[in-house]
Amino acid sequence: MRNPVEMLEELISILEDLRERPDDAVILVEGQKDKDALIELGVGGEVWQIKGGNSIFNIAEELAHNGKSAIILTDWDRKGGQLCRALRIALTANGVPFDDSIRMRLVQIAKKEVKDIEGLPTFYLKLMAETRR
Numbered sequence: 559m560r561n562p563v564e565m566l567e568e569l570i571s572i573l574e575d576l577r578e579r580p581d582d583a584v585i586l587v588e589g590q591k592d593k594d595a596l597i598e599l600g601v602g603g604e605v606w607q608i609k610g611g612n613s614i615f616n617i618a619e620e621l622a623h624n625g626k627s628a629i630i631l632t633d634w635d636r637k638g639g640q641l642c643r644a645l646r647i648a649l650t651a652n653g654v655p656f657d658d659s660i661r662m663r664l665v666q667i668a669k670k671e672v673k674d675i676e677g678l679p680t681f682y683l684k685l686m687a688e689t690r691r
Contacts, residue, residue, distance in 0.1 A: 562688035565667045569682060572663050576601045576629070583657070584621060585629045586645060588638065592631070592675035599679055608632070608641065618648035627655040633674035634665045 560568075576585065577600060584604040587593050593605045604626075606617065621628055630645050632638040642658060649656045664678075672681045 560667065562685050566682075566685040566689050568663065568667050569678075569685060572660055572667075573599055573601060575660060579603070579629060580627065582625060583627045583629050585631055586617070587631050587675055588633055588641065589676075592633070595676045595678050596631075599682060608645075614641075614644050614648045615652075618645075618652040618654055621649070621654045622652040628657070629660055630656055630658040631661050631664075631675055634661070634669060635673045638674070 576596070579585075581603075584606050585596065585601070586606055586608055587596065589607055589609045593607055596605055608614065608617065612620075628645070628649055630642050630649075632641045632645070642661065646656065646658065664675075668678070668681055671684070672678065
């Protein structure tokens, strides 16, 4: 396992990448708590909830219609993995460019600590506390 300083540096890098994403990139999260966690961590812009009543294919069609790209940020539990795979299929079928590499980077640093996006603010604070010792 990596040390807290390296993990914190990587998490900060990930958050900066999300903050500086292209204007046409929409972040796709599972629910409101995930969206709230990103806002708490300073990530703004367009963040769409997948569980908001729209089907995955409706979301993909809307992104395609509006000329948007997607950043997939589903949780890294079993359900989140299934949802990520379904999103990849739907986005590809609709010609929507997507990025799931940020999700994979989060999995690498946070998998043993948290299982979802909504847990990231607490994880961030924990790493901050550990690096101040």
